[in-house]
Amino acid sequence: MTAVAEPVLRTEYPFVLPRGYVDEQGTVHRNGLLRLATARDELTAHNEPMVRQNAAYLSVFLIMRTVTRLGTLAEVDRFVVEHLFASDLAFLQDLYRRVNQRGHTEAEVACPQCRHEFLVDVAGTP
Template identity: 65%
Template sequence: MRAPPAGGAVTVAPSPGLSTEYPFVLPRGYVDSSGTVHREGVMRLATARDEIAPQADARVRANPSYLTVLLLERTVVSLGTLHEVGGYVIEGLFASDLAFLQDLYRRINQDGHTSTEVDCPACGHDFTIDVAGDAPGES
């Protein structure tokens, strides 16, 4: 498991083998009960079981939007110094961090990577950025 460097962007370099874990930095971060902010984490690729098992959960049947919480709970393997990333952590994320993780989940499980092509608005130059890297946040 590779952790992102403190305070810096993370670039997921292509490797000869299959990448199954992707480091990320949340835009804002999860604030625990002691006030500690946790921003750096790792998400793993989802398995078929990860996507199928939550369908039987009563919370998902009652509210299909809860599927997101269960998928992220299963695939976010670390976040800061937390011992466990349970549903209560995912539910306690700021909306911008939840949206970030949803997008990261989609990118790594559908696209297979965390990079995207962008154009510079000033000069029009094309370049690649890693969307799992550090982003400025507000507290």
């Protein structure tokens, strides 16, 4: 009887922001790491007073809790997430959704000229 190897559970996903977070010194931070969310992440975020007052803050708190690295920043806190460019926030929201709901970071795209369909890893490569 041959044992079937279980696939390794991937819990961290590297990414490259489209524009990058610019800190107070003008340094641009683009490479990062997002981990899978836990039930505690979701529950804690839903209990935040700011989220209860404004549901739009839910994604800010979820991203803040699950982005474990962004460039050389010591931590990714609410200030950092609130000061991301809108396109970078949208990118992270999509990445969060992909890894936590679908289990992958790939999107099916088609070439606009030949219509050939293929998969692209939207997380990019740091």
